[in-house]
Amino acid sequence: MASKHIVMFPLMAQGHIIPFLALAKLIEQRNPGYTITIVNTPLNIQNIRTSLPPNSNILLKELPFRSSDHGLPPNTENADSLPPREISKLVRASETLQPHFEHFISDIIQKDGHPPLCIIADVFVAWTVGIAKKLGIFHVTFTTCGACGTAAYMSLYLHLPHRHTDSSEIRLPGFPEAFRLHRSQMPEYLRGADGTEPWATFVRKSTLLSLQSSAMMCNPVEDVELLGLQALRNITGLHVLAIGPLFPLEARTPYQRNGKKPGIQLEACLEWLDSHLPRSVVYISFGSQNTISASQMMELARGLEESSKPFLWLIRPPAGFDLNEDFRDEWLPEGFEARMRKNREGLLVRKWAPQLEILSHESTGAFLSHCGWNSSLESLSRGVPMIGWPLAADQFYNSKMLDEELGVCVELARGSEDNIEHTHVERLVRLVLDEEKGKEMKEKAIKLAEMIRAAVKEEGDEKGSSLRVLDDFIRGMAEASLDSRD
Known part of the structure; x- marks a missing residue:
């Protein structure tokens, strides 16, 4: 036997x-x-x-x-x-x-x-x-x-x-x-x-x-x-x-990440996303083991605010700090979170976020990501184009492939030492959400989503x-x- x-x-x-x-x-x-x-x-x-x-x-x-x-x-x-x-x-x-x-x-x-x-x-x-x-x-x-x-x-x-x-x-x-x-x-x-x-x-x-x-x-x-x-x-x-x-391909299919509890209730997250237009929100996450420097975090926040595009940001302490400690207001521009909350322009989530559900929502128009493979595949399966910021390991090669081979990603920065400016953040966010290149990226991402779904149909x-x-x-x-x- x-x-x-x-x-x-x-x-x-x-x-x-x-x-x-x-x-x-x-x-x-x-x-x-x-x-x-x-x-x-x-x-x-x-x-x-x-x-x-x-x-x-x-x-x-x-x-x-x-x-x-x-x-x-x-x-x-x-x-x-x-x-x-x-x-x-x-x-x-x-x-x-x-x-x-x-x-x-x-x-x-x-x-x-x-x-x-x-x-x-x-x-x-x-x-x-x-x-x-x-x-x-x-x-x-x-x-x-x-x-x-x-x-x-x-x-x-x-x-x-x-x-x-x-x-x-x-x-x-x-x-x-x-x-x-x-x-x-x-x-x-x-x-x-x-x-x-x-x-x-x-x-x-x-x-x-x-x-x-x-x-x-x-x-x-x-x-x-x-x-x-x-x-x-x-x-x-x-x-x-x-x-x-x-991973599940149907939106809102229960998908627990090994005991990880989101820093926001799914219902509250979806309610915030529901309040925005289709393909208008930038979702930002650097995965469970990665983060950017304090200066990069400041520039990213300024660029997001200046883009006037709504965003949902899974925030963790910057490089050099314990990723599991509480996030401090000093790591962001003064009054940033309060301004974003008041106008519903930005939602900052601590610790963990229901990523698949966010990417599945029709208001999510771009994913600013470290290009870890799990996150990349989740984004592609939902037809969401990406803004790449690889930080470690295979992420650099994933970003290259997503950009040069598949045409669904534009790269913002490389590593936690790269100098970025808020103006560059603003430009790429607008490019992916508003410009013709962004529309082409979206079309390619949708085609890839169909191929990914077909593989497990x-x-x-x-x-x-x-x-x-x-x-x-x-x-x-x-x-x-x-x-x-x-």
Whole structure:
């Protein structure tokens, strides 16, 4: 009998756990009778538990972890609670979970009499591939990023091409000859990397391990990310499965982000959006782990006010401060929030916002974003054009792809050190909402939304590309597993 047990292991970060959980729910929905176990550290498992529907059969497994053993604050198990410079410590500390994870898998084999069907592991916990090979289990690397972002990240760390040229334009192995990355589109910590730094060593090792997987899953749609998927296949040599988008496509579908409570009630948020004209509001968010500098925040606020366009801004403390502390009025122009509230020109939300519902609302006309992949895909699926401000990691490559390949984004700034002026903010906001280029971006975004929806559409025997790819892969693994036991 073929195994029907799938073990999933996301990185300890919200932007990774969310798509892993969505994938687990999708597999469970489409494969009744399968057992799915999500593995992580205790505090993350507690948060995941609050996000499971009452009727879910998804199992959760805690692996012991003590953050203070790794130079981290006590009870720190998620990247969201750490400043950027500390996140690499947490990610590298995941390697200490190896013996606990292997013991767990061995227990499954002893109990069931055969190995799990497969292990689906985050690209940053690629050390799981060694355990899978040792115990005879299919191993699938899941990158929660887009294909272009993942391919660029891997190419940079595998080859360090910026070390071999003085040019500001860098060619990336695995990409077409004409594709170039500007040095300013590389995260600051990577521009000076020579491959010997702890983080560079870890990423390179993880990338090389992931190349030993049986396959790779990623979260875009095949027809949307053609260039990125081809580059990723060139670089990895793996069977790459595009299975996105991994979130609800219907407006106002319940979608809880692992215990995160919005800083505003959904009803109040929708009531504010209802009071504005269609395609008139700018939504601003830099994700759960990113923020901009205090001076940039001031200029952004001034530019938004001078644009006279309504905006909804998810605000967090600026760079150098704890993202979880209370927001201070001093970080914005004097009297800014009161003026915006009085005229209903701007709504400032603390901590967290119901992003999918905001992007789904007809009044939302643009998304000023860090271009994290989850946020980018959510925006595209709603047909909302973007104003890009990449801050870290794959965000720079996503912004480039959204702008140059898809034509749905204009870039405002790069990084938290970039100098911006309020006049530039005002100009780009007006460009996207009022000018002809903005209308063209909107038309392209709507077409992409249709393609994204088609990928997960199902009518009778007809299935979208992402559903078909996922179903075929699960069935193929089950058949191969059965053959290996005959």
